Amino acid sequence: MGRDISRLHPRLQTAVSRLQDVCREENLPLGIGECFRSVAEQDELYAQGRTKPGAIVTNAPGSSYSSQHQWGIAFDFYKDVSGHAYDDDSFFARVGAFGKGLGLGWGGDWSSIEDRPHLYLPDWGSTPAKLKEQYGTFENFRRTWDDTGTAGSAGGTGSGNISASGSVIVRNGQIHANNFCGAGLAADGIRGSRTRKAGVMALQQAMNLDYRAGLAVDGIWGANSRRALGNHYVRKGEKQYLVTAAEILLMLKNYAVGGVESPGIFGSGLDQAVRLYQGEHGLKADGYAGPDTFLSLIG
Numbered sequence: 001m002g003r004d005i006s007r008l009h010p011r012l013q014t015a016v017s018r019l020q021d022v023c024r025e026e027n028l029p030l031g032i033g034e035c036f037r038s039v040a041e042q043d044e045l046y047a048q049g050r051t052k053p054g055a056i057v058t059n060a061p062g063s064s065y066s067s068q069h070q071w072g073i074a075f076d077f078y079k080d081v082s083g084h085a086y087d088d089d090s091f092f093a094r095v096g097a098f099g100k101g102l103g104l105g106w107g108g109d110w111s112s113i114e115d116r117p118h119l120y121l122p123d124w125g126s127t128p129a130k131l132k133e134q135y136g137t138f139e140n141f142r143r144t145w146d147d148t149g150t151a152g153s154a155g156g157t158g159s160g161n162i163s164a165s166g167s168v169i170v171r172n173g174q175i176h177a178n179n180f181c182g183a184g185l186a187a188d189g190i191r192g193s194r195t196r197k198a199g200v201m202a203l204q205q206a207m208n209l210d211y212r213a214g215l216a217v218d219g220i221w222g223a224n225s226r227r228a229l230g231n232h233y234v235r236k237g238e239k240q241y242l243v244t245a246a247e248i249l250l251m252l253k254n255y256a257v258g259g260v261e262s263p264g265i266f267g268s269g270l271d272q273a274v275r276l277y278q279g280e281h282g283l284k285a286d287g288y289a290g291p292d293t294f295l296s297l298i299g
């Protein structure tokens with residue numbers, strides 16, 4: 001079954017790679033196990049202990065879409081030490097805690113069937129019930145992940161690129177916000193209150209990923225968020241998630257940035273956009289995206 005991380009929700013892919021970084025730093029030998037599971041693969045598992053030998057491992061047949069793995073929002077992990085993949089409780093507790101610090105849900109917290117090797121995007125709760133209700137099939141859900149790939153289109157500034165259905169730049173920013181922080185926006189290219197809130201969520205998400213700030217990614221800018229931002233800044237040449245947030249925030253204000261990456265790479269397109277934005281908003285146009293610029297961008 002699939003250990004292919006690229007079949008996971010884009011935001012979960014980001015979390016996996018951040019978790020791998022954290023575990024490397026902490027000398028935890030993290031192995032990534034199963035990621036996406038097809039209907040047929042889920043049926044195979046369901047057969048185990050029923051029509052096939054072995055112990056029962058799941059109560060969910062494939063057609064029920066009841067496993068988070070079938071929605072691309074979960075992955076399993078193990079201890080990458082031969083012969084000792086599952087016998088170290090503290091390993092699972094520590095990785096589970098790091099996963100939660102990155103905003104994921106952990107199966108070790110489940111009360112019904114505890115599932116310690118399991119981490120997931122908790123946006124839709126601890127079961128796929130909401131996803132089933134909202135999207136019906138995985139294919140419909142998968143469509144909401146799609147990046148149009150046009151975010152990299154250079155040129156255009158705050159005033160340009162307005163189409164009949166809102167701005168193309170804002171629309172792409174909304175899609176990136178959905179992927180990066182689960183903003184759940186309609187990609188309509190119109191900057192309304194939900195889009196504005198999504199910008200705050202992107203910044204909170206970035207601070208959790210970069211600084212392990214442990215903020216609720218709720219789009220509400222309060223004292224904890226302000227404290228986490230501190231005097232942090234990013235500028236040309238840097239690579240971190242705060243750069244991703246700067247890219248998304250600028251796009252949500254209709255500034256083209258020359259692409260969005262996760263973690264973000266502060267290139268010349270973003271440098272130009274930051275300076276332009278600063279100049280047009282009474283800020284010192286120095287290309288440093290720091291607290292003043294971020295506070296302006298979320299406003």
Ligand SMILES: [Zn+2]
Pocket residue numbers: 069074075076115117118119
């Ligand atoms: Zn699992």
